[in-house]
Amino acid sequence: MAGALFHITDAGRAALVATGNTGTNAHKIVEIGLSTGLFDATDRTLKKLPNELKRITTFAGDNVAPDTIHVTLRDDTADQYKLFGLGLYLENGVLFGVYCQNAADGPIMEKSPAALLLLSADAQFTTIDAAQLVFGDASFTNPPATTERQGVVELATQAEVNAGTDDVRAVTPKTAATRYAALTGAAFSGPVSAAAAAGDTDAQLYAKGASGAGGREGKLRFYGTFGNNDDTNTRLAASISAGFNGGNWGTEYLDFCLNYGAANDAERDALQARVLRLVAGGRALFNTAVDDGTSIAQFGGNVSTRGVHRFGYGATVGWASADASVAYFRSNGNVSVGSEAAAGFLDLVAGGGATRVRILPSGRVLVGTSTDDGTSVAQFAGNTRTYGTHSAGAAGAVTAWIAADAGYGYFHTAGNASVGTEAAYGFTELLAGNKSFLKVLPSGRVLIGDTANDDGTNRVQVDGPARINGNMYVNTRGSEGQVWLGPNEGYFFANSKQAGYYSPKYGQYQYDFALKNLTVQNNEVWHAGNLNPLDLARGGTIFGDVTFATGRRLLLDEGTAANPSLSFVNDGAPDTGFFHVADGVFAIANNASETMRFGTDVVSTQRTMQSNVTPRTGVNGVFRSSGDIGGSFVDWNQLSSRIAALQIDAPTAAAGYMGIRWTRWGGRHFAAIEGFEGGSATTEPSIVFHLDGRNNAWSFGRNEIARSDGQRVWGGWNFDPNTKLNVSGGPMTGRLTMTQPGAYGEIGLKSTDGTAMFIRGRASGGGMEWVNSAYNAIPASMDDGGNMTFAGIVRVANGGAWVATDGNVYGA
Incomplete structure (x- = not known):
């Protein structure tokens, strides 16, 4: 549309020109007409947009300059059309101006049912004051972009990209590059985690040498920072690499390398030394060991073993040095360490080569000395300490x-x-931690625990808890045994008649051997032998009425639908009754299924509700709303203002929801009413009546009533009888044009005997034709220039004069 002319109609210009041509009137543009066909936009006499499909109010506009207005329009209906032209309508109904696309350029835009049409244009005026042309209250915002339609998006900030929770804003290349790693490589500033279920043919992490040449490795590098100077930059410390050692399958290796101590600011592998290589076959080469092709572990230097060192399996000899006559290690079920020479001894050396233990061929052992007295089997150069059992001398x-x-x-x-x-x-004392914990006094008293506090009386005194894993006998040979526990001025006792507890201050209880019963303060205790109460574990049957005192309640367990907390004795399985769901909510179960729920704000049912009231039993109606739920008509769809006596939730916009159905039970469903939102949150809803097997017999929309056969109901909202011609005739104030799609416009004129003749338009070029009643001949026709042709005689003056078919003219 760039550079195209927007034409002001005569009526539009007249509306803007003030009285006396003294200036420009202010007007509002309140509607934009959409044209679906080509027309002559230069025709300034237009009062209505030609080929007008509809008018829309979903547009916005602004005076962006003294002579320019900017208009943006939107159509998000399900209509489908080609847009060729536009028309602006003022608030007084005047067609202000029009635009039509050139035929050679095709339509301005094409709209499909699923598409959203958005169009912006600038109109510049050279002879009128555009500032006096404003737009009405119709306004809208460009819709946000979604995965389903195009629209306007907001660019995400770097913080929003980093958060990763916004699914509305768009990401720019810069914010994406700051946040996300490139496939060609990236430096991460945070932890990297690869969580997946690895299988036989995949892994969570791959380090691959690039294809295309031999000898390329897969490699990982590790960095750290120094710990004792001001240099806090990351430095290369180690690397792990894998590849093939100049061969094919079977030559695989995995190398672990460390910097060998020199500065490695260049981060070169040449300044690293290999500390371990794992090769195919499961062999490990430590330091710079050369693979012998056989040994599992091979070391290029000394080896220090701080754990168990095993050689071979079963009866295997593993030499500790090359001189087998001096020292060896042998395993043959048992373990032997020593010398095979008859005069050889075994030394255990520590502390710079000093002998600490020596075993002589005679069997004597020298500890801490190499001086042999020639007699003692064990000789110690210093004190000895035993942390286990010490046996001295022979038996006896x-x-x-x-x-x-x-x-x-x-x-x-x-x-x-x-x-x-x-x-x-x-006295005899046992100490631990340099503290006495057991003391036996010359008097025979034994103190356990704090041995400093002897009461001078009791034979055994224990300061602290004690546990006896066997029997304890207390005065079994006396008249009564007593056990005093705690500061309560009482004791547990047992004698030949009773066993129990006694306190002169707090009372007593005991088991009486003669009564075979417990007594409290010498009163017998009730039990199953002398009383038949309800058992808390097994329940029971009450054979009389139960009355609760004022304010007392029967509190039940939560229960479930399968096991209600309140059920009925003759129900079969106890799965019909009441159970608790949540705070303020309980439900009814029938045969282990929840059928009705009672809450603080709603009563819900999962089964069909049926009423069998009659005019005699249901004088107030089958269903009655007794609360005052009335309100203003305009508030019917306001949640906070009005409530419905019956509400049907409709969660799916594309589904129909039946509110009422009439049924002759056992016969047929013969009528129903249901609501339909229309498929989306913006489509027009409808109320649909189904009758006698006919779906959608009547549909009530926002502005129309339709039948199932597609026929409309005419009413004051879509039919004005004052603008229509009655079949009985009447005056017309406008032009009557007869058209048929793809055929002639035609008028049929009947005679009193029922025969008819027809007047119709010609096939091309204008004019008209008269067709006979058999509709198989054209007795007369007239072209667009007024020339007439007759198939028969042309008579004038009541037939007194005529023109014959042979061209002769006859007078009266």
Whole structure:
């Protein structure tokens, strides 16, 4: 449309020109007409847009300059058409101006039912004041873009791209490059995680050498920062690489390499040393070991083993040094370490080569010394300490002193073992953590725990908890055994008649052996033997009425639909009754299925509700809304203002929802009413009546009533009798044009005997034709220039004069 002319009609110009030609009147553009055919836009006498399909109010406009207006229009209906022209209508109904596309340029735009038409244009005026031309209240915003339609988008900020939660805004190349990694490579500033279920033929991470040449590796590099200087830049520290060692299958290797200590700012692999290579076959080469093709582990240097070192399997000899006559390690079920030479000894060396343990060929063991006394089997150069059982001497009456002072402590064994003191005033003490925890006094009292607090009376005193994993007998030979527990001035007791608890302050309870029953304060306790109560675990039957005191309640368990908390005795399986759903909500179950739910704001049912009321039993109606739910008509669709006596939720815009159906039960459904939103949130809804097997017998839309056969109902909203010609005749104030699609415009004129003659337009070039009643001949015709042709005689003066078919003219 660039550079095309927008033509102002005479009526539009007249509407703008003020009285006396003193200026320009202000007017509003309130409608835009859409034309679906070509027309002459230069015709300034137009009062209505030719080929007008419809008028829309979904447009916006502004005076962008003193002589220019900018117009944007939108059509989001389901209509389909080709747009050839536009017309602007003022608030007084005047067609202000029109535009039509040139025929050679084709239509301005084409619209499909699913498409949204958006069009913007600037109109510049050279002879009128465009500032006086404004737009009405019709306004709209360009729709947001979605996956279903084009529209306007907002560009996302870098923070919104980084958050990754916005599915409305668009991403620019710059924000995408800042956030997302490129396939050609990228540097990540945060953790990288690849979560997937790896299978036999895939993995979470691939490091591949590029194809196209031999000897290329897959490699990973690792970086870190120094820890003891001001240089905090990341530095290359290690790498892992894999490939083929100059061969094909079977020569695979995996190398672990570290910087060997020199500065490696250039990040070169040449400044790294291989510390481990894993090769095909499962062999591991440490340091610079050369693969011998056989050994599983091969070391290019010394090896220090801080755990168990195993050689071979079963009866295998593994030498610890090359000189087999000096030292060896052997495993043959048992383990042997030593020398095979008859005069050889075994030394355990530590601390710079000093011998700490020596085993001589004679079997004597020297610990801490290499000086052999020639006699003792075990010889120690210093103190010894035993952390387990210490056996001294052979069996029999042998004394082994623990301390040099025999008057204070000893260990003695003569079949039995004795630990104690020989002094009359001495005590025996066991210590741990340099603290006494067990003390046996000369009086025979035993203190356990805090051994410093002797009460001077009790034979055994325990300061702290005690556990006895066997029986404990308390005064079984006396009149009564008592156990005092806690500061409650009472004790547990047992005698020959009773066992229980007694407190002179708090009372008593006991089991009486003669009564075979418990007593509390000497009163018998009720139980199943002398009382038949309800069992909390098994329930029971009450044979009388149960009345709750004021304010008391029966509280039930939650229950479920399969196991209601309140059911009925003759229901069969106890699956019909009431159960609790949530706070303020309970439900009714019938045969383990929820059928009705009662909440704080709604009562819902999952089954058909049926009423069998009669005029006698249902004097207030089958269903009655007794609350005052009236309100203003204009508020019927306002949630906060009005409520419905019956509401039908319709969650799917493309589905019909039946509100009422009339049925002769067992016979047929013969009528129904349902609502239909129309397919989307913006289409026109309708109310549909189904009658006697005819779907959509009547449909009520926002502005129309239609029948199922496509016929409309005429009414004041779409029919004005004052603008129509009655079949009985009447005056017409406008032109009558007769047309038929693809055929003649035609008028049939009947005679009183029922025969007819027809007047119709000619096939081309204008004019008209008279057709006989048999509709098989043309008795007369007239072309567009007024020339007439007759197939028969032309008579004038009541037939007194005529022109014959042979061309002769006869007078009266």
